[in-house]
Amino acid sequence: MFNIINRIYAIAIAVVVSSAVAIAANPAANSAEIKIGLVGSLTGAQATFGQSTHKGVELAVKEINAAGGIKGKKIKLISLDDQGRPEEAATVVTRLISQEKVTVVLGEVASSVSLAMAPIAQQNKIPMITPSSTNPKVTEIGDYIFRVCFIDPFQGKVMAKFAIENLKIKKVAVLTDVKNDYSVGLTQFFKDTFKKMGGEIVVEQSYSNGDMDFKSQLTAIKSKNPEAIYVPGYYGDVGLIARQAASLKLKVPLLGGDGWDSPKLQEIGGKAISGSYFSNHYSSEDKSPHIQEFIVRYQKEYGVVPDGLAALGYDAALVFAEAVKRAKSWDTADIRKEIAQTKSFKGVTGVITMDEKRNPVKSAVVLAVTESGFKYQTTVNP
Secondary structure, eight states: OOTTHHHHHHHHHHHHHHHTOOOOSOTTTTSSEEEEEEEEOSSSTTHHHHHHHHHHHHHHHHHHHHTTOBTTBEEEEEEEEOTTOHHHHHHHHHHHHHTSOOSEEEOOSSHHHHHHHHHHHHHTTOOEEESSOOOTTTGGGOTTEEESSOOHHHHHHHHHHIIIIISOOOEEEEEEETTOHHHHHHHHHHHHHHHHTTOEEEEEEEEOTTOOOOHHHHHHHHTTOOSEEEOOSOHHHHHHHHHHHHHTTOOOOEEEOGGGOSTHHHHHHGGGGTTEEEEESOOTTOOOHHHHHHHHHHHHHHSSOOOHHHHHHHHHHHHHHHHHHHOSSSOHHHHHHHHHTOOSEEETTEEEOBOTTSOBOOOEEEEEEETTEEEEEEEEOO
């Protein structure tokens, strides 16, 4: 199922061995500042993911520093671009740890890329918090690896329940990116729940991220007359799939996950993607003062409404900051311990409590794609 994972592990371990990283247990102890490393796809096919995450983290850092920093130290944010490539992520995270001496690594967005980074952070005992990698295997790498997003078993269940209970759909086709751990995992979790609830998977088709022509898969899907198509991929592919489905007069909603969360989704998909639905981490329509105040501050800084990736980046930085405040020393082992003990942290994306596997227990929302933007539909609790 996760055929790419062994290759990624080999890449990550090779980078660790070849660079002979030697890390002090407390890189911030004798420094006037706290260095935070951020790894993300600032360029490349999923660039909006990395850019939004960077802005969310950057806003948190600015606010923390404006309030005096943490224990008398200001935060220095070092963001490096991995172009969405596992091999590059392994290289830049090694640089952050061995050369920049960061106290924590934030990232990555994509699960496949986080799986390349996590063994390096674990080997060097540097806490790593991924804002939005939802594949369960990421935090299974080791006890220094955390996340602030929900995981795919829950996300897949959310959309299966929404399809059956809210949309009254019983027959679904599945279109999976087979080279993407995120997509493969979500497909399985969705299928398991959907079938348990009485639904039928009428056909399964596959593609690879970056493909441009999906018409053969969509023609096969159309022949089975599904009521919806589950496409747990990234926004670029999904937008093209929506357009090509419309050209074939395949007029059923697409369903997906948080990999859709980008303004580029509608730019690419146009009217064809309207009427579709996806699970996500937060909604900008939430009337909570805590969320609306964050949106105002973000808009003032960047001129746009924050998406879920920005909100998760913001939460990841604050979870780390709060852990440092509680830690008895600058030793990364003490900081790791406090991240693991995060309880009832009021984040923008929900209340965060780390479980024993270093995953937060939190709710998800379902958003509808409309011509005027993403519209809140419902909240699903664990």
